[in-house]
Amino acid sequence: MIIQNAFWDGKQMVFGDGDGTIFRDFTSRDDVIGHELTHAVTQFTANLIYENQPGALNESISDVFGIMVKQYKLGKPAAEANWILAEGIWGPGINGRGLRDMQNPGTAYNDPKIGKDPQPAHMKDYKKLPNTADGDYGGVHINSGIPNKAFYLAATKIGGNSWDGAGPIWYETLTGGKLKSNATFQQFADLTVLNAGPHASQVVAAWKEVGISAKSGRSEL
Numbered sequence: 001m002i003i004q005n006a007f008w009d010g011k012q013m014v015f016g017d018g019d020g021t022i023f024r025d026f027t028s029r030d031d032v033i034g035h036e037l038t039h040a041v042t043q044f045t046a047n048l049i050y051e052n053q054p055g056a057l058n059e060s061i062s063d064v065f066g067i068m069v070k071q072y073k074l075g076k077p078a079a080e081a082n083w084i085l086a087e088g089i090w091g092p093g094i095n096g097r098g099l100r101d102m103q104n105p106g107t108a109y110n111d112p113k114i115g116k117d118p119q120p121a122h123m124k125d126y127k128k129l130p131n132t133a134d135g136d137y138g139g140v141h142i143n144s145g146i147p148n149k150a151f152y153l154a155a156t157k158i159g160g161n162s163w164d165g166a167g168p169i170w171y172e173t174l175t176g177g178k179l180k181s182n183a184t185f186q187q188f189a190d191l192t193v194l195n196a197g198p199h200a201s202q203v204v205a206a207w208k209e210v211g212i213s214a215k216s217g218r219s220e221l
């Protein structure tokens with residue numbers, strides 16, 4: 001069997017070899033490995049349920065830490081870094097740069113054989129999808145484009161390396177014990193601002209650009 005995927009199954013990581021035509025080998029990308037391992041961290045911390053907005057947050061958090069693995073390895077600060085997940089994963093003849101583009105969600109690929117990257121980059125384009133396998137459980141890999149872009153914006157507004165600036169804020173939000181397993185984008189955004197310390201204004205501005213007004217004041221959550 002050819003596995004055209006990579007996933008965390010609750011106990012272990014599973015990586016497909018790809019078929020060499022559509023997909024290349026999934027273990028060849030550090031960000032894909034970081035993505036799958038982060039699902040394990042999420043499972044044992046906030047345990048975001050895998051549907052609708054909490055599911056899209058679950059997916060986004062895996063992209064966030066996956067891309068930081070890649071940027072850290074390459075030593076690239078946020079402003080110079082590449083924000084494409086699984087860059088070069090597509091086989092020859094497929095028009096695509098990677099699986100997802102956190103800087104420009106919705107532009108990672110566009111090819112008759114695989115379709116067009118469906119990710120929105122703003123709440124006004126949020127995709128309401130059924131909570132079924134066919135509906136990607138409410139678009140967990142689709143609407144994750146919105147928090148992905150918010151992270152890209154926060155990281156570049158804060159400046160320096162993503163893993164020194166925005167990364168620790170997102171990590172505290174995931175693991176700090178306040179994030180509920182059914183969290184909405186709004187609740188997640190509010191918590192990132194609460195955890196942003198001196199960078200609160202940049203984090204508020206990042207969420208605003210994707211259509212979410214995060215609360216900047218400290219409040220009981």
Ligand SMILES: [Zn+2]
Binds near residue numbers: 035039059062
């Ligand atoms: Zn995932």
